[in-house]
Amino acid sequence: MKSWIVSLLVGVLAGGIYALLGVHSPAPPGIALLGLLGMLLGEQLVPALRRLLARQPLTLAWFRHECVPKISGAPQPERSDTPPH
Template sequence: MMPYLLSLGAGILVGVIYALIGVRSPAPPTIALIGLLGMLVGEQVVPVVKRLVAGKPVVAFIQTDCARHVLGPQAGGNAPDKPATGERA
C-alpha cells in the first residue's frame, strides 16, 4: 500500500509544480520527457551519495550502473548481452 501512497504523493507534488510554473497537465511531450529524464537522474543521487560517504569509487559506478539505469542496457561501457536462443539481435 505504501508504494501507491508514495506514488500519489509524488503525482500531487508534480501537479503543484506544474501549476506553479504554468504548465498544463498532461504536459507537452518535450516538457514531460525532460521531467522523466530528471526523475531518472534524480533517482541516482542517493546511491551516488551513499558511495561517496562509504568511500567507494564513484566515477566507475556512474559510468556503468547509473548510465545503464538512465540510458538503458546498451550504456555503461559493456558489450551488449547476447540475445537468447531464437531471438534476433
C-alpha cells in the same frame, strides 16, 4: 508504504510544482520527456551521495555499471574482469 501510494503522492507533489511554475498538465511531450529524464537522473543522486558519504570514489566505471542501465533501461554491461566469450 505501498509503491502505488508513494507514486500517487509524488505525482501530487509534481503536479503542485508544475502549477507553481505555470507549466500546464499534461505537459507538452517535450517538457514531459525532459521531466521524466530529470526523474531518472535525480533517482541516481541518492546512490551517488551514499557513495560519497561512504568515502568511495565516483568513477565513470561505477556510473556506467550502476547508473546508466537504470537511466537507459539497457542491461548492465559485463564486468571488465570477466574473460570474453
